[in-house]
Amino acid sequence: MNELHLTMFLVKNKIKKMFMLFLVMSASSIIRVFVCAGGCVHLCVCVPCSYDRGSTYNVYVGKKQLIEGMDRALVGMCVNERRLVKIPPQLAYGKEGYGDVIPPDSILHFDVLLLDVWNPEDGVQINTYHTPGNCSRKVEVSDYVRYHYNGTLLDGTLFDSSHTRLRTYDTYVGIGWLIAGMDQGLLGMCVGERRIITMPPSLGYGSNGDGSDIPGQASLVFDVVLLDLHNPKDGISIDNQVVPDNCLRKSVAGDFIRYHYNGSLLDGTFFDSSYSRNRTYDTYVGKGYVIGGMDEGLIGVCIGERRRITIPPHLGYGEEGTGTKIPGSAVLVFDIHIIDFHNPSDKVEISTTYKPEACETLTKKGDFVKYHYNASLMDGNFIDSTYNYGKTYNIVLGANQVVPGMEEGLMEMCVGERRHLVIPPHLGYGERGVDGEVPGSAVLIFDIELIEMEVGLPDGYMFIWNDEVSANLFTEMDADKDLQVLASEFTDYILRQVNEGKGRLAPGFDAYRIIENMFSNQDRNGDGKITEEEFKLKADETSHDEL
Secondary structure, three states: OEEEEHHHHHHHHOOOHHHHHHHHHHOOEEEEOOOOOOOOOOEEEEEEOOOOOOOEEEEEEOOOOOOHHHHHHHOOOOOOOEEEEEEOHHHOOOOOOEOOOEOOOEEEEEEEEEOOEEOOOOOOEEEEEEOOOOOOOOOOOOOEEEEEEEEEEOOOOEEEEHHHHOOOEEEEOOOOOOOHHHHHHOOOOOOOOEEEEEEOHHHOOOOOOOOOOOOOOOOEEEEEEEEEEEOOOOOOEEEEEEOOOOOOOOOOOOOEEEEEEEEEEOOOOEEEEOHHHOOOEEEEOOOOOOOHHHHHHOOOOOOOOEEEEEEOHHHOOOOOOOOOOOOOOOOEEEEEEEEEEEOOOOOOEEEEEEOOOOOOOOOOOOOEEEEEEEEEEOOOOEEEEHHHOOOOEEEEOOOOOOOHHHHHHHOOOOOOOEEEEEEOHHHOOOOOOEOOOEOOOOOEEEEEEEEEEEOOOOOOOOEEEOOOOOOOHHHHHOOOOOOEEEHHHHHHHHHHHHHOOOEEEOOOOOHHHHHHHHHHHHOOOOOOEEEOOOOOOOOOOOOOOOO
């Protein structure tokens, strides 16, 4: 009886390629197979022609497509298992042998490595090995998904990976854009879920493979992590996380909003945050200044509210993304905190929190007022307080010494009265704010108390007479009687009238600056002295404020 090691014999005899297709592939061969438990016999085995040829021979096990000894030897093998098979002649080619290649009564030796196996009745096998704690939505037919994958053959040979391209695979599910096995295997997944999807060739690339990395009749294994999913019919979703108990006003289209946000993808990947810039994002809403989903999600919010806005890509950055941080077709998740908002048509809101019983003399333009205040932003962040300095803040109303909103809030107020002011930015510090103190476009909150007031002069006057004006006014000013009034004579005279109660300077201003201005207006030729011809009272010339 001949004992034949076919691999050695074939090297010596250089058999024809036709014959190699079956016998050599069965002998010193790579077999692509996975045998089911229990030794199922109707299995399709992919048998490579040889290590040299690099292609497979496809055959069913247990259906007499192989010699009986090989049919028996393959049953029970695992993928990547290697066996040395010795087949007696009665289970091989018997007394006849096979032409001039295998002599009669030859014992055959096979070196077999199993790589793949499937059954015509096989479907997609799914093994989920990580499920996220929160799964609010699962993939359905017609959803659009973004996922990463590693694709291997059943023996572990890698044929493709989205990770190596540093880009997710993005596609619709269940409408034929994918191979059938992947279309089925992605259904029911949650964002963040990881699963292994194994599919037979009938649900993969079939008998022809992909023409390059995937051989024909190959089972495929995909290790998938789902990063994102949405449906083209999706709108934004809003999860209100914190809503203040006291919400007197909600945002509407046309409002200007200041808010903080953290932006991430649906799988939790961070892409941007206003907190990292230590500055709110400031914009109009409902007017197209931001992406459509954010424009919609910022409507109807309260100051101090926190909400999560989930935005599908068609209401975000679309198929193109931003090119760097946000990939194409990405669902966006924004956790936002509303700091404040206003409308350009807003006026100062004035609320009187306390008014004394005796409240007859009210402030007006030109009055000199002293008041205390506590200042903060709409979100409660402290700005400043006069109480910290132990002194009042003193201004002349109507002299543009404070923001317009504060001027308005101090008008028609009596001493001892307290008010709560809400000042929109266009009546406060505007778009620029105050560096290090007040953010740009910030709504201001002032709690004020009027401590003291001094009635001002009539509009346009910086000095008035309390008594009748002397008919010899110029002569009285001319102390040295040289028919001209110097600056020092003019200053001394005006101060003396004020001290004697005969005249009043406008309160809240520097007395010497007022007198200097009065003198300059009278010194018409600018020679540093006033002559009698130059000297005129305000009643005589209304274009000047002096006297």
